[in-house]
Amino acid sequence: MNAKPNQPLDFDVQRIRTDFPLLGRKVHGKPLVYFDNANTSQKPLQVIEAVDRHYREHNANVARAVHQLGEEATAAYEGARDKLAAWINAASRNDIVLTSGTTQSMNTVAYSFALPRLKPGDAILTTVMEHHANIVPWQLVAARAGATVKAAPINERGELILEKFFEMLTPEVKLACVTHVSNVLGTVNPVREIARECRRRGIPLLVDGSQALPHRPVDVQALGCDFYAFTGHKMLAPTGTGGLWAKREHLQSMPPFFGGGEMIREVRFDGTTFAEPPHKFEAGTPNIAGFAGVGAAIDYVQSIGFDAIRAWEHELLAYATERLREIPGLRIFGEAAEKEPVISFLIEGAQATDMATLLDLEGVAVRSGHHCAHPLMQFYGVPATLRASLAFYNTREEVDVFIAALLKVRKLLM
Numbered sequence: 262m263n264a265k266p267n268q269p270l271d272f273d274v275q276r277i278r279t280d281f282p283l284l285g286r287k288v289h290g291k292p293l294v295y296f297d298n299a300n301t302s303q304k305p306l307q308v309i310e311a312v313d314r315h316y317r318e319h320n321a322n323v324a325r326a327v328h329q330l331g332e333e334a335t336a337a338y339e340g341a342r343d344k345l346a347a348w349i350n351a352a353s354r355n356d357i358v359l360t361s362g363t364t365q366s367m368n369t370v371a372y373s374f375a376l377p378r379l380k381p382g383d384a385i386l387t388t389v390m391e392h393h394a395n396i397v398p399w400q401l402v403a404a405r406a407g408a409t410v411k412a413a414p415i416n417e418r419g420e421l422i423l424e425k426f427f428e429m430l431t432p433e434v435k436l437a438c439v440t441h442v443s444n445v446l447g448t449v450n451p452v453r454e455i456a457r458e459c460r461r462r463g464i465p466l467l468v469d470g471s472q473a474l475p476h477r478p479v480d481v482q483a484l485g486c487d488f489y490a491f492t493g494h495k496m497l498a499p500t501g502t503g504g505l506w507a508k509r510e511h512l513q514s515m516p517p518f519f520g521g522g523e524m525i526r527e528v529r530f531d532g533t534t535f536a537e538p539p540h541k542f543e544a545g546t547p548n549i550a551g552f553a554g555v556g557a558a559i560d561y562v563q564s565i566g567f568d569a570i571r572a573w574e575h576e577l578l579a580y581a582t583e584r585l586r587e588i589p590g591l592r593i594f595g596e597a598a599e600k601e602p603v604i605s606f607l608i609e610g611a612q613a614t615d616m617a618t619l620l621d622l623e624g625v626a627v628r629s630g631h632h633c634a635h636p637l638m639q640f641y642g643v644p645a646t647l648r649a650s651l652a653f654y655n656t657r658e659e660v661d662v663f664i665a666a667l668l669k670v671r672k673l674l675m
Contacts, residue, residue, distance in 0.1 A: 359502075393634065444471065
């Protein structure tokens with residue numbers, strides 16, 4: 262094929278877009294430009310069809326049935342665990358707990374791992390750039406235990422000040438928590454280096470991988486962290502899916518967070534014996550169809566390859582950043598040396614929500630608000646930002662439409 266300038270020769274974005282039915286629709290009579298991928302990604306036909314096929318052909322509950330449908334449903338559900346384990350290079354499939362997403366994964370660690378270990382005077386260390394899901398659960402368990410939550414600072418470029426983070430890894434810190442990729446800034450944190458310093462001090466490290474897995478290969482064993490939480494709906498899979506990877510010794514020592522069916526070996530009124538990990542953390546009927554979609558999403562990404570995806574996304578990021586800098590009065594938040602395709606910005610004199618509303622009328626979907634990151638907004642001294650977040654199915658032409666719409670909106674609001 263004839264590649265456009267700077268487009269990888271083996272990457273046909275127009276063909277890829279045909280896999281995503283929602284990208285072909287119109288909004289307010291104009292072709293949709295979907296730049297809200299950090300919030301949730303669009304789903305390819307392969308994922309949609311996997312969910313549909315489950316309900317049409319395989320619908321049954323998992324684990325409890327010996328009939329054919331139950332075996333097929335269990336195979337799809339457990340198959341997703343196998344694929345996730347291979348995708349992030351877990352040592353064992355049994356190190357993957359299937360959850361509803363990062364929030365449930367974080368809360369599982371908070372209540373099953375952190376709370377039993379915390380005592381008055383202890384601390385949990387996180388950072389200023391975190392999503393609320395990597396702040397609030399720690400505050401809740403810290404309040405119960407009489408512990409505190411500390412936040413390491415960042416610089417104006419949106420980069421974690423590593424020396425400060427390491428200085429704050431003091432003996433009272435019982436857990437450190439950091440995002441792999443900021444959902445607001447796109448900043449990529451040096452997780453491997455952070456994990457090394459945490460290990461030197463005997464402090465477990467949890468990593469929020471929600472914004473990393475959609476854009477880059479992840480090897481949890483090479484990273485050296487203790488916990489890695491992630492969500493499915495940001496990486497082409499259905500909502501209500503995600504997972505928690507943890508070192509085996511942690512899963513063995515952690516009590517269950519939820520109680521109910523499936524997470525037990527035997528229930529008696531004089532005591533219950535729990536299943537082995539990961540099943541002791543998976544009470545009740547899970548999102549079986551959703552995890553059939555997770556398996557299909559992983560297959561889809563692997564069919565394209567992260568090398569091609571990353572090359573195209575970083576080309577889009579560079580192009581969009583360059584075009585945005587042409588707009589007078591525009592300020593970009595987060596210009597780290599290493600970042601993923603997320604750009605938060607404001608235009609002087611314009612409110613973020615007003616701009617997002619007017620952009621929607623032009624068919625452009627971006628995010629406005631605090632992005633579940635109030636402390637980060639406070640650091641920059643703003644109540645909200647606009648956020649354009651890109652994916653491999655976006656195009657340079659869409660960036661041009663976005664910039665033209667932004668200039669039109671700017672003129673209306675000035």
